[in-house]
Amino acid sequence: MNHPRRLQILQAIVEDYVHFREPVGSKALVDRHRLGVSSATVRNDMAALEEEGLITAPHTSSGRIPTDKGYRTFVDQIAAVKPLSGPERRAIQRLLDDAADIDDVMERTVRLLAQLTQQVAVVQYPHASGVTVRHVEVVDLGAGRVLVVLIPTNGRVAQRVVVLRTPLEESQLLELRARVLAAVVGRSLTAVPDALAVMAAGTAPPLQPAAAAVGEAVGALAAGGAEHRMVMAGTANLARATGDFHLSIGPVLEALEEQVVMLRLLSEMEQDARGVAVRIGTENAEGPLSEAAVVATGYGPQSKVGVVGPMRMDYPSTMAAVRAVARYLSRILGG
Amino acid sequence: MNHPRRLQILQAIVEDYVHFREPVGSKALVDRHRLGVSSATVRNDMAALEEEGLITAPHTSSGRIPTDKGYRTFVDQIAAVKPLSGPERRAIQRLLDDAADIDDVMERTVRLLAQLTQQVAVVQYPHASGVTVRHVEVVDLGAGRVLVVLIPTNGRVAQRVVVLRTPLEESQLLELRARVLAAVVGRSLTAVPDALAVMAAGTAPPLQPAAAAVGEAVGALAAGGAEHRMVMAGTANLARATGDFHLSIGPVLEALEEQVVMLRLLSEMEQDARGVAVRIGTENAEGPLSEAAVVATGYGPQSKVGVVGPMRMDYPSTMAAVRAVARYLSRILGG
DNA sequence: GCTGGCACTGTGGCCGCCCGAGTGCCAAGA
DNA sequence: TCTTGGCACTCGGGCGGCCACAGTGCCAGC
Numbered sequence: 001m002n003h004p005r006r007l008q009i010l011q012a013i014v015e016d017y018v019h020f021r022e023p024v025g026s027k028a029l030v031d032r033h034r035l036g037v038s039s040a041t042v043r044n045d046m047a048a049l050e051e052e053g054l055i056t057a058p059h060t061s062s063g064r065i066p067t068d069k070g071y072r073t074f075v076d077q078i079a080a081v082k083p084l085s086g087p088e089r090r091a092i093q094r095l096l097d098d099a100a101d102i103d104d105v106m107e108r109t110v111r112l113l114a115q116l117t118q119q120v121a122v123v124q125y126p127h128a129s130g131v132t133v134r135h136v137e138v139v140d141l142g143a144g145r146v147l148v149v150l151i152p153t154n155g156r157v158a159q160r161v162v163v164l165r166t167p168l169e170e171s172q173l174l175e176l177r178a179r180v181l182a183a184v185v186g187r188s189l190t191a192v193p194d195a196l197a198v199m200a201a202g203t204a205p206p207l208q209p210a211a212a213a214v215g216e217a218v219g220a221l222a223a224g225g226a227e228h229r230m231v232m233a234g235t236a237n238l239a240r241a242t243g244d245f246h247l248s249i250g251p252v253l254e255a256l257e258e259q260v261v262m263l264r265l266l267s268e269m270e271q272d273a274r275g276v277a278v279r280i281g282t283e284n285a286e287g288p289l290s291e292a293a294v295v296a297t298g299y300g301p302q303s304k305v306g307v308v309g310p311m312r313m314d315y316p317s318t319m320a321a322v323r324a325v326a327r328y329l330s331r332i333l334g335g
Numbered sequence: 336m337n338h339p340r341r342l343q344i345l346q347a348i349v350e351d352y353v354h355f356r357e358p359v360g361s362k363a364l365v366d367r368h369r370l371g372v373s374s375a376t377v378r379n380d381m382a383a384l385e386e387e388g389l390i391t392a393p394h395t396s397s398g399r400i401p402t403d404k405g406y407r408t409f410v411d412q413i414a415a416v417k418p419l420s421g422p423e424r425r426a427i428q429r430l431l432d433d434a435a436d437i438d439d440v441m442e443r444t445v446r447l448l449a450q451l452t453q454q455v456a457v458v459q460y461p462h463a464s465g466v467t468v469r470h471v472e473v474v475d476l477g478a479g480r481v482l483v484v485l486i487p488t489n490g491r492v493a494q495r496v497v498v499l500r501t502p503l504e505e506s507q508l509l510e511l512r513a514r515v516l517a518a519v520v521g522r523s524l525t526a527v528p529d530a531l532a533v534m535a536a537g538t539a540p541p542l543q544p545a546a547a548a549v550g551e552a553v554g555a556l557a558a559g560g561a562e563h564r565m566v567m568a569g570t571a572n573l574a575r576a577t578g579d580f581h582l583s584i585g586p587v588l589e590a591l592e593e594q595v596v597m598l599r600l601l602s603e604m605e606q607d608a609r610g611v612a613v614r615i616g617t618e619n620a621e622g623p624l625s626e627a628a629v630v631a632t633g634y635g636p637q638s639k640v641g642v643v644g645p646m647r648m649d650y651p652s653t654m655a656a657v658r659a660v661a662r663y664l665s666r667i668l669g670g
Numbered sequence: 671g672c673t674g675g676c677a678c679t680g681t682g683g684c685c686g687c688c689c690g691a692g693t694g695c696c697a698a699g700a
Numbered sequence: 701t702c703t704t705g706g707c708a709c710t711c712g713g714g715c716g717g718c719c720a721c722a723g724t725g726c727c728a729g730c
Contacts, residue, residue: 025723038673043724060680061723135482137472147470149486157484157492158436235570236592239585249584250574257571360692375704378693395711396692 006045007077008035010054013046014066014074018312023063068281068311071293075315081274082316084324088116092328099332102126102155106231109305109329114234116321119241119309120252122262122296125229126154126333127303128189136184136218138177143167148214150221152189154333158221164210172207176214179203184218193219228263232256234307241310251288256308265289266304269296276319281311295319299326300333341380342412343370345389348381349401349409353647358398403616403646406628410613410650417651419659423451427663434667437461437490441566444640444664449569451656454576454644455587457597457631460564461489461668463524465636471519471553473512478502483549485556487524489668493556499545507542511549514538519553528554563598567591569642576645586623591643600624601639604631611654616646630654634661635668 012033016024026042029035035042046064049055054070057063066074084092095112099105106123113121137149144167149159168176183199184192196215203211235253242249255261265284269277276297282290289308295318296306305326307318347368351359361377364370370377381399384390389405392398401409419427430447434440441458448456472484479502484494503511518534519527531550538546570588577584590596600619604612614629624643630653631641640661642653 023723027723039723040673040675040726041671043726044672047725057724061678061721062681063723134476135472135474135484137470137474137484139470139472139486141469147486149470149472149484149492151474151482151484151494155494157494159486159490159492233592236585236588239583239588248574250571253571253574257568358692362692373704374692375706376702378695379703382694392693393712396690396694396709397712398692 003045003048005035005037006049007073008033009042009045010049010066010070011074011077013049013055013064014071017065018314021312023058023065025063028063066311068283071280071311071315072283075278075280078274078316078319081276081319081323084320089324092324096328096332105329105332109325110231110233113305113307113321113325114237116325117237117307117309117318118234119237119307119313119318120232120234120256121305121307122230122232122256122266123305123329124263124266124303125156125231126300128152128154130301131189133184133187133189133192133222136177136180138173138180138214140168140170140173146173146210146214148217148221150192150218152222158224160217160221162213162217164213166209168207168210172210176207176210179211180214180218183215184222189222192222228259230259230263237309241313248291252292252308255288263304265294266296266306269294269304269306271297274319275323278315278319295322297322297326299329305329338380338383340370340372341384342408343368344377344380345384345401345405346409346412348384348390348399349406352400353649356647358393358400360398363398401646403618406615406646406650407613407618410615413609413651413654416609416611416654416658419655424659427659431663431667440664440667444660445566445568448640448642448656448660449572451660452642452644452653453569454572454642454648454653455567455569455591456642457565457567457591457601457640458664459598459601459639460491460566461635462638463487463489466524468519468522468524468527468557471512471515473508473515473549475503475505475508481508481545481549483552483556485553487557493559495552495556497548497552499548501544503542503545507545511542511546514546515549515553518550519557524557527557563594565594565598572644576648583626587627587643590623598639600629601631601641604629604639604641606632609654610658613650613654630657632657632661634664640664 009029012029013024016028016032026039026046029042030039046055050057050064053067054073055064056067058065092112095108096105099108106125110121110123113123131152131154133150134153135151139147141147141161144164146162146164147159148162149157151157179199180196183195187195196219200208200212200215235256238249238252269279271277276295279294281293284290284292284294291311292308293311293313294306294308295315296304298304305322307322309318344364347364348359351363351367361374361381364377365374381390385392385399388402389408390399391402393400427447430443431440434443441460445456445458448458466487466489468485469488470486474482476482476496479499481497481499482494483497484492486492514534515531518530522530531554535543535547535550570591573584573587604614606612611630611632616628617625619625619627619629626646627643628646628648629641629643631639633639640657642657644653
């Protein structure tokens with residue numbers, strides 16, 4: 001498939017189909033694009049494209065629409081992701097810069113992306129890799145109950161109450177607190193459980209059981225901090241996209257609600273040289289998303305942001321928006 | 336409208352319409368319900384019901400469907416909310432009992448309710464009223480930067496970094512910490528900002544600026560803890576409900592995404608003696624939910640849980656599920 | 671290899687038709 | 701006064717035929 005004009009025709013078909021949402025014929029093609037050849041020639045090329053499985057005709061005598069493979073070829077053909085316009089970039093910056101906390105950043109980001117793309121946006125919470133322990137607090141609640149609080153550098157504080165077999169003296173509590181702090185402050189979250197196991201093992205008998213219990217609790221909090229969460233917005237956009245042509249809304253909504261599935265899907269997508277990854281139709285395996293397309297990219301150390309929409313989507317714009325948002329997200333969370 | 340048989344007929348119409356999803360006629364009614372009268376009599380009563388605006392005929396000669404007012408009368412007619420079955424209750428208990436933290440409780444609850452009702456479930460985060468301060472921690476990060484952490488009894492820990500003009504000695508920091516703790520531990524979150532203002536005002540000059548800064552930060556964290564958040568699940572159920580008859584999915588999804596609007600709507604709904612509140616169709620004002628119904632109830636001090644679905648929903652079951660879930664939620668969060 | 675021309679072919683809209691479900695009304699009976 | 705069986709009436713929806721249109725495939729000529 002290295003026939004330049006045929007690629008151009010495929011491109012024109014995809015663009016027109018995305019734009020007008022109906023099968024496009026040879027005549028309309030020569031009218032709307034400066035192809036420099038007649039409709040008869042276009043017809044011949046279209047027959048060839050159909051032969052290659054890039055486009056298909058819904059019925060004998062109507063225009064053609066792209067197949068999954070056609071969209072794929074079209075997307076691969078896009079050399080570089082075009083940057084967003086100045087005003088758009090400023091709007092993103094303004095919106096994200098005055099977010100209060102991490103939840104607020106996620107919320108604003110996902111809404112922004114949904115609005116920019118007019119599709120469903122999905123943003124994974126930042127991955128804990130690279131996040132270290134800023135502080136751990138151990139507070140006596142009385143009656144042998146101890147509150148442990150883990151404060152990581154990414155702001156996702158976690159806390160838990162630990163019940164000890166035997167209450168601790170205040171001095172013992174302070175010593176325990178000091179030992180825990182010494183063991184984990186500044187360490188990566190992923191290293192915390194092991195570090196605390198070592199700490200507990202190296203603690204003298206009177207304090208040992210408490211050290212083990214508290215250590216285990218903090219370790220669990222650190223592990224839980226690497227939790228996989230995501231936020232989503234723009235589902236109402238699906239209703240619009242779904243309105244006219246196939247792509248039934250139900251399966252897609254179901255897939256989106258299964259956060260585990262979505263997160264795995266996102267994590268599987270490897271972005272290419274242009275900085276984005278695209279999955280089209282059946283490339284998402286058989287399943288609820290087999291009539292949809294996903295455009296995603298990474299941000300920060302190893303988290304993902306993406307949008308889900310109909311295969312008939314404006315790929316260049318969507319790719320641009322996803323990449324731009326991911327970049328701002330990286331910048332904000334890095335600073 | 337105190338004609339017993341007509342009320343019975345209205346009830347039968349609502350039930351059949353909910354069940355079969357198509358207009359119900361006089362013949363079908365006498366076939367499916369033991370009304371003890373002939374179809375002609377039913378026809379007369381139906382004409383009377385239509386006269387009263389409780390039912391309407393989509394076209395001249397098809398069966399009747401309930402109007403908003405008809406559903407309202409039907410719902411008001413329900414004397415008591417029937418309890419859930421034993422297995423259902425056990426399932427709820429099992430599922431919610433081993434939730435890890437507050438986020439997990441919310442997540443599990445909303446999914447559960449969506450599944451039970453086969454509709455869209457909405458759960459507001461517990462209101463901060465009644466929540467008190469369990470602990471406050473003040474940690475020196477060096478270079479005049481201080482980390483303050485607020486730990487309320489509801490588990491929604493909040494934290495912030497405060498930058499002081501002049502660094503504090505360790506002894507000063509300890510004193511400040513003690514003063515803050517003394518001022519707020521055990522107090523309601525809503526009382527925290529004022530209490531800390533008083534604390535700061537009553538602090539001697541050398542420590543005063545730091546006390547003011549830290550006090551303000553903790554006060555802000557406490558106020559922010561009363562934030563209005565909600566979780567949602569089951570949007571895919573909308574697609575099914577929406578499939579056959581009116582109620583377009585788009586507007587409803589839009590309304591659901593506007594958390595502010597949903598939260599206000601929920602807060603406006605006053606539950607009645609049966610322990611639930613129902614809003615039907617245009618009772619939700621003109622707007623995106625004017626073709627939908629909302630069933631809600633409160634839990635805990637003053638938070639809400641509810642479901643959104645088509646007017647043609649199984650009110651008795653939905654009301655039962657909502658109330659049951661709210662009760663478990665109250666119990667779990669209370670303990 | 672491109673082009674104009676031509677015959678061909680489904681789709682969708684439109685019309686007319688009929689069937690059936692369900693109604694409203696009426697007159698008779700309890 | 702309420703109920704009942706009967707009857708005429710009325711739409712909606714499904715079906716078949718028709719036509720126009722858009723778009724194709726193919727062919728002969730340049």
